[in-house]
Amino acid sequence: MGELTHWVLCWRIERRDGVTIGLTAHDRDLVIDGLVHRAAPGMVPSAVVRSDGLEADTMDVSGAFTAEAIGEGDLIAGRWDGARVAVFAVDWRESAIRVDLGQGTIGAVETGEDGFTAELLGVTAALDRPVVEETSPECRAELGDARCRVAVAGRRRFLNVVGVDGAVVTLDAAEPIANGYGGGRLRWFGGANCGMEAAIAVSAGATVTLRAEPAFAVAAGTRVAVIEGCDKSIATCAARFQNAANFRGEPYLPGVDLLTRYPGA
Template identity: 75%
Template sequence: MSAVTCAVLCWRVERRDGVAIGLTTHDRDLTVDGLAYRAAPGMTPSAVHRSAGLEADTMDIGGALSGAAIGEADLIAGRWDGARVRLFAADWETGATLAALGEGRIGAVELSEDGFTAELAGASAALARPVVEETSAECRAELGDRRCRVALAGRRRFARVTGVAGRVLTLDAAEPVADGFAGGLLRWFGGANGGLEQAIAGSAGAMVTLRTVPAYAVVAGALVELVEGCDKSLATCATRFGNAANFRGEPHLPGVDLLTRYPGG
């Protein structure tokens, strides 16, 4: 049988937490490069557009929701956000790869009654980003990154959840400084929320307020990791972190309000 009649589409999807799954349009499971590709006839790609220019290569992938592979709850929780996807054609008889058709990361995801549609952005999509940064009064670096250079080794703490009320968690450990976790990050370890991350809106003592409600029910004793945050102001950078030399903002640059000023105003 010719390679054309034996060709099927396969997807290798790797989440940010390291979990990898394989899906194929064939009517039975395949094994390619040691990974099992589950039969998912409902998975269909849009037209694959590849260009030699600088236009961004994008593609949409649609499919049916499956609790065993990609479930609605996990999509809503963001477990698949930013996942790396590789689309290729394979020979269903031999399991050999025939042609690479696209690679990128999952962007926007839309849910419908009969399934989902995920946008796959290729590597050239990065060319659509701004070349230079805009000025801002606040710092444009993220706490602990290569531009900020604040060491986060001593600014991460593990704690247990002792109570939950909507977005507010009560922990068995207090914050290091007043509102020290505001703008930081909370990571869930174990339980239904295991592997998910959530932004922290504020903290007070042993209470932490998240920006969104946890995707799944939280049980007492759940283990979380808390990473300190920064309000990105020069005052906090200088006094709390002693890092004013690496501040990536322009707090003293006049803003557009200068145009509305007038003598004596």
């Protein structure tokens, strides 16, 4: 492998919106696989914990905020949540000589006065998820996914923002039906929130109430895409979407209160 003093750590980070950046612990930029990896000497990785068992592989990376790479505002806003990360070492004299150290996704992110700490979850972290689903009276599918099968192409509308008051966003067109956007999603196509999505709690007329306020200020005229939602009930699935055959819930299964029922209750 040559002299160890010629080896440096690098990170390739791909956000869910497609933005990809490269960072390196070297003192100058490196071009690796056509991507410029910016010098970030402040990035300090922990030991890479890897195993041949079923335990989740993890690694922590800490560093200072930099406007050119990872900013505090973007971290807090959640732009980097779930981003795919590849960690590897290269010989800075010849970047083609490379040793892969691990890959995964960004998990918990903590911020402090001196910078941030991000947890990198390896592929085995997926084994911590439940293997089978729990029963529920509501549908466990998401509107438009492979299990739901409802076509959402005609249920997405591009609108403009008229104004924002906290988590309430006023649009330039009314919803197609009462609470049609409730449980849906709003995607920003302009302004500082561009590329981010927000969950919609309820909608009424030309207003939608988000589950959380936008991370950054929103100017009037900002373009957004609003996708209809579903309350996941069998009644809505049958009446509104005519999709009861694909309902993924058990609305008529007795609940835990069965033993407390009595005649005449």
